[in-house]
Amino acid sequence: MHGSVGRNLGLVLALVAICAVGFITAGDRFLSFDNIMTILRQAAIIGVLAIGMTFVITSGGIDLSVGSVMGLATVWASTLATQTMAEDFHWIVMVFTALAVGTVAGLINGVLIAYGKVVSFIVTLAMLVAARGLAEIISNRQTQIVDVDGFLDAFRGDLLGIPVLVWMFFVVAALGWVLLNRTTFGRRTVAVGGNPEAARLAGIKVKRHTMYLYGLAGLTAGIAAVMMMARTTAGTSTHGQLYELEVIAAVVVGGTLLAGGRGTIVGTVLGVLIFATLANVFTQNNLSISAQAVIKGVIIVGAVLLQQRFAGRSKTGS
Numbered sequence: 001m002h003g004s005v006g007r008n009l010g011l012v013l014a015l016v017a018i019c020a021v022g023f024i025t026a027g028d029r030f031l032s033f034d035n036i037m038t039i040l041r042q043a044a045i046i047g048v049l050a051i052g053m054t055f056v057i058t059s060g061g062i063d064l065s066v067g068s069v070m071g072l073a074t075v076w077a078s079t080l081a082t083q084t085m086a087e088d089f090h091w092i093v094m095v096f097t098a099l100a101v102g103t104v105a106g107l108i109n110g111v112l113i114a115y116g117k118v119v120s121f122i123v124t125l126a127m128l129v130a131a132r133g134l135a136e137i138i139s140n141r142q143t144q145i146v147d148v149d150g151f152l153d154a155f156r157g158d159l160l161g162i163p164v165l166v167w168m169f170f171v172v173a174a175l176g177w178v179l180l181n182r183t184t185f186g187r188r189t190v191a192v193g194g195n196p197e198a199a200r201l202a203g204i205k206v207k208r209h210t211m212y213l214y215g216l217a218g219l220t221a222g223i224a225a226v227m228m229m230a231r232t233t234a235g236t237s238t239h240g241q242l243y244e245l246e247v248i249a250a251v252v253v254g255g256t257l258l259a260g261g262r263g264t265i266v267g268t269v270l271g272v273l274i275f276a277t278l279a280n281v282f283t284q285n286n287l288s289i290s291a292q293a294v295i296k297g298v299i300i301v302g303a304v305l306l307q308q309r310f311a312g313r314s315k316t317g318s
Contacts, residue, residue, distance in 0.1 A: 007255045011270035018277050026284035035280065037163060043276035044169035045224045045231070047269065049247045050254075051176040052220030054268045057251055058180070059213050060193040060260025061120040065109065065127035066221045067243030071236070072135040073101040073225030078144040078235025091151035098229070099222035105131060106218015110211030128244070135237035143236045146229050155230030165227050172223060177265040189213065193260025249300045250275055 022030040029035060049066050056063045076082065077098040086093040105127060112123045146152065155164050180186035188209055191199040200206045228239050254271030256263045275296070282292045 007264070008266055008270060011254065011267060011274065015270060015274050015277060018274060018281060022277065022281040022284060025281065030281070030284055037166070039273075039276050039280045040166045040169075041163050041231070042279070043272050044163075044165045045227050046243065046246050046250060046276070047169045047272040048172045048220050048224045048227065049243060050250045050268050050272050051172050051265065052217035053247045053251050054176065054254075054256050054263050054265060055180065055189055055213050056120075056217050057248070057256050057258060058193045058260060058263030059189050059210065060196070061113065061210070061213065062124065062248070062258075063106075063109065063214065063217045064121065064124040064244050065105070065131060066217060066224075066247055067240030068128045068131035068135070069102055069105045069218055069221040069240075070225045070228060070243065071239040071241070072105065072131040072138075073098040073222050074229050074235035074239045075135040075139045075144065075237055076101045076235075077225060078146050078229060079138065080144075083146070083148050086148045086151065091148050091154065094146075094148060094151050094229070095226050098225040099219060102218040102220070102222025102225060103215055104218065106221065107211060107215040109218070110214030113214065114207040114210040132237060139235070139237050141237060143234050146233045146235065152230065152233060155226065156233075165231060168223070168227060172220065173265060173269050180263060180265055185209075185212075190261060190263065193257075193263070195261075246275065249296065253299065 019031070049070065053063060053066060077094045082094055082097050109120075109123050109127055112118050113120045116123075155168075157164055159167055180189065188199070188204050191202065191204060192206055192209055196206050225235075225239075229235055232239070250271035251268050252258060252271070253274060254264060254267030254269070256268060278296070278299075279292065282295075
């Protein structure tokens with residue numbers, strides 16, 4: 001099978017195969033409801049970040065700063081001043097702060113890339129370092145405990161037996177799918193990634209659209225920050241370290257082209273679930289972290305090689 005259906009079917013089969021290995025090696029406890037919820041809960045934060053990254057990579061860009069921006073947002077939203085305001089008014093203050101910090105950081109990336117004409121790799125690498133440093137300054141390298149009961153009650157509970165964090169991942173993924181596949185914004189994103197000059201000649205304001213895309217990635221980092229604070233009940237500058245690598249890996253394995261011009265939200269979700277399930281299988285079988293890293297690296301390289309092969313075929317018409 002060819003096209004997105006074939007790619008997604010391949011990812012589903014890969015996920016089923018990993019689950020089969022997990023069942024064979026770990027027994028019934030792997031397929032237990034609690035373990036499945038554990039996998040989904042672990043996938044949720046990376047998944048939300050990956051949705052925003054899908055749009056950026058589809059446009060032909062890259063964002064290395066999402067993990068650091070998420071960490072900065074958790075710190076800013078959990079400062080004593082912010083939590084005091086949340087206690088006095090409403091816990092939504094913490095949510096708004098996290099979303100605002102993430103979005104502003106993303107827009108700064110977008111402005112520098114689109115209007116400053118600096119390569120996305122350099123800009124987001126600089127933001128990775130700057131955001132992490134700012135988070136350390138604000139928190140004084142200390143963990144800030146979240147003790148706003150309303151905030152914790154809202155995000156740490158379950159809805160219909162499924163954790164709220166998992167529902168948030170599903171909602172963000174669904175909105176991302178609609179945005180990419182059913183709106184002008186999504187079509188413009190694909191066009192910019194496929195050929196920026198052709199998109200400009202077609203009337204698309206490429207620079208402004210690029211800025212919006214990085215703002216969107218920042219927004220998802222802010223959402224992920226809210227989820228991280230709820231899961232860990234803390235804000236710290238160490239949150240999100242190396243998350244950008246896991247996020248990019250999930251997006252690429254899911255079928256979004258690193259070169260731009262093709263993106264898939266469904267594939268990204270499957271890619272996130274594959275890595276989360278794989279990590280769970282590793283944990284169930286007491287595989288060392290070093291071995292896990294090697295296997296993940298092999299999977300990422302394999303996915304990129306397959307992308308290049310199929311991209312070459314499409315160009316030659318074979």
